[in-house]
Amino acid sequence: MTCGYAGKVARVNLTTGKVTVEPLEQQLARNYLGGRGFNMRRLYDEIPPNLDGLSPENKLFFSVGPLVGTFFxxxxxxNVSAKSPQTGILGDSNAxxxxxxxxxxxxxxxLIIEGKAPKPVYLFICNDRIEIRDAxxxxxxxxWATQSAILQELRDARVQVAAVGTAAENGVRFAGVFANLVRAAARTGMGTVMALKNLKAIAVRGNQPVRVADHAGFAGLMREIDRAIYEHREYPAxxxxxxxKLVHALNEAGCLATRHFQTGRFEGAEAVSGEVLAETxxxxxxxxxxxxxxCSRFFQISRGPFAGLKSEGPEFEGLAGFSSRVGVADLAAALKGVDLCNRYGLDVITTSEVISFAMELYQRGILSRAEADGxxxxxxxxxxxxxxxxxxxxxxxxxxxxxxxxxxxAQKIGRGSEEYAFHVKGLELFQADPRGLKAYALGYAVASRGGDHLRSEPSFEFSGDAAAGQRMYGHPDAAFRLKYKGKGRVVKHYEEWSALADCxxxxxxxxxxMEIVDFAMxxxxxxxxxxxxxxxxxxxxIxxxxxxxxxxxxxxxxLTRKDDTLPRRFTDEPLPQDAGPSAGSVVELQPMLDEYYQARGWDTATGIPTFSKLRELGLEKEARELKxxxxxxxxA
Amino acid sequence: MNLRSVAKVFDLRVVVEEVRGFCDLPMRPGDYFEVKGGRITIPQGKHICMWALAAMLPMFPAKQRKIDEENDWLPSTRHMCCPDPNGMVIYRIERIPAGDNRGPKVSTKEVDDRENKPFPRMLVDEKVCSGCRSCELACSFYKTGLFSVDEASIRVAKDEVNGMDRPLVCRQCGNARCVQACPAGALDRHPETHAVRLYAEVCTGCGACAEACPFGSVHFREGKPLFCDLCGGDPRCIERCATGALRYGRAGEPPLKGGPRAAIKGGR
Known part of the structure; x- marks a missing residue:
């Protein structure tokens, strides 16, 4: 097998208990690199159109990439992917x-999981041995309890476990797959799919070496990369x-989602910032x-009502989700919220969205206390x-x-609550207000898994380098977060860059x-x-x-262009005056979309890829099917 | 009974019996001092570790006296250990026999600087280890050309619930228990680096070394132990340690290699 790849694909049918191991197709590796690329290829090939995400015919794909296992x-x-039971479209998440x-x-x-086990099971994969075990x-x-129990049962502390929590078992549609207790592949309900298959966890242990073709060359590149990392201006932070660190940074910029995106400045931000977390x-x-x-951290709370709480984490998404988004200015309480989500196996972004959504409905008198269980x-x-x-x-x-x-x-509650349901294609947005981040806004609107920032992360718009904006993206405004021109090309570039990381x-x-690895590197x-x-x-x-x-x-x-949208608040209601530098800003979505589709070579009216574009990329079969x-x- | 009889008070000699871990002061086997009445005398040119002394002091007046009480643990207690768990310097407290008023000979040989200092070794700071296991990958990659953490002679034991990460690597104990424990004679010390060295063809894989290791740092690959050879005096794993949890050198001195790459909490 090609160096960099393990060379095998395991297919487990939980209905029949049959396990097959196939060699990894060379063409798949060369055309899709790995990880998300592998999963998307399988998803397109093996998931029939309009399949219900909750159907046992749905499949779960786990993939790793060519650098995994090296010291890069x-x-x-x-990546874990399936048809999403939450959004009804492409489901994909990584951890x-x-x-x-x-x-x-x-x-x-x-690793491909098919079918549904007749009773709860977990998988134990140890090199060539793949066991379906009672769970x-x-x-x-x-x-947490699941991981501890499995480690004890298998008597090997070096076994790694990816598990679903009770939320997934109970059919919550935004439940994730959690590895190492807090490492969440949380978006789009991949844990929900896993639990529906009666698959509680996957435990894995192996000792097959990962090889690289050019030992000295790889070591040399790593020296270069190390230097770039250690000398990076962001490294210490x-x-x-x-x-x-984003809690403070986004609050300064006036686009920290506060009380469900009602403003971009949270008066309690400094009490729940990354700086305070690190200090206290x-x-x-x-x-x-x-x-x-x-960049992760272990914390322990020693005082107050949450004394004794200790865990690794959180990321910005969780910290801001249970602080500014819901108006909580108590660090320990926010950490407790994240901890509960980790233990139950919930997506912190979606969980904090639905809670802040309910709070805004209550504020506006759309939802009564009685309806919310008092x-x-x-x-x-x-x-x-x-x-x-x-x-x-x-x-x-x-x-x-x-x-x-x-x-x-929002559909269940009705009464105009849809207006306040902040999602794109059924997936909730994270805690950065898109009105202060135009390229991010476009990224949310077009992301393939729904309203998501990690499909593009177009951080170029923070650079302020007008000359680079002109040179790289055809417009100086591309380098400024509050301007919208040039963002179509920025988002295209960053979507591909993010796909590189995921593959x-x-x-x-x-x-x-940190821009450590560009396409050339x-x-x-x-x-x-x-x-x-x-x-x-x-x-x-690729x-x-x-x-x-x-x-x-x-x-x-x-899906078409009409689905590449944003909640009305972001396109129509300017950020209020207290949002500081971002005040008065809205998202000019339609012109950015036009520019984006043009940059992509897609049909501007429908947002659908053109035949020629797909063919150019080696996707002629798909182009024919869509035709x-x-x-x-x-x-053609 | 003569109530005014004067209690017999012994003089004591406290000798370093062995150094199971390592001592950076350094204390060496054979070093001693004497306790005569209320005085402590240290042979010319020698020293005694303040921490060990502080730990042992309460014992001296007790050991100076004759105790007749049956079942008392004091008469049979002769050994005390330095309080530093990494040091494990074992002291033997003996009574100086009557008439012995010349202590054992202290070597007067000029010691060269290299010998007077402990050999450099892996220094581990669990408190800042991020648990990334890069060291394992570096060890296997530079030793075997493969990325295979099971080939590594350094391993990080992780307790995720409590956030503990412990790099388990040979600490190159001054008085290595593993070398003593090996029934096959498969272990010795490298003359240059002083690293514990395994003769794999002699090793029977019995595991006595692992049992003897006070740090739990003997790992196995296909039935044979893996011993860190310090990469000949330039440990490569340290190059990938971002936090400074792994350094190479002598405690209390600036490391010869390694150190945190950024100002992160808990580091320097």
């Missing part, structure tokens, strides 16, 4: 930690706070496998926030209303945000790792192919 910093991730590398060491680039004793246990409760820095940027939904009510997490986990009372995501909750299964913080890495004669253009074409394949998948599901379905009209 942050190449520790895995770091230690599970991905262990799957690679066990000898697999991809009835684990059913009803949270993520990332090592101290990781993404939690952080015990030490933590890392994913093989990473030299210890809970006082006043902003900042910690007890309410924590109680709602519990209720969502159990799908109990008002929690049941919220447990299918905000789009479904290599390395961390976007390193590759994209990725080509060099792939040459030393695999021995392929691959250049910058080929790598970028990433563009992945983005287009995802678009083709969603097109086949019936046969009457979705593509341009000529």
């Amino acid at each position: 910093p942050g190449a520790a991730r895995f 770091g930690g230690f599970f991905g590398p262990e799957l690679k060491f066990a000898g697999y680039d991809q 009835q004793h684990l059913w009803g246990q949270d993520v 990332r090592a101290l706070m990781g993404t939690t 409760v952080k015990v030490k820095s933590k890392s994913c496998f093989g990473c030299t940027i210890p 809970l006082d939904l006043t902003w900042g009510n910690v007890d309410t926030v924590l109680t709602l997490i519990e209720k969502i986990n159990r799908r109990e009372g008002f929690g049941d209303v919220l447990a299918d995501g905000v789009k479904a909750a 290599l299964e390395a961390c976007k913080n390193t590759i994209v945000n 990725a080509a060099k890495l792939m040459r030393t790792v695999t021995g392929w004669d691959i250049d910058r253009e080929e790598v970028q074409a 990433c563009e192919r992945v983005v287009n394949l995802e678009r083709a998948f969603n097109t086949r599901e019936g 046969e379905r009457g979705l593509i009209h341009d000529e």
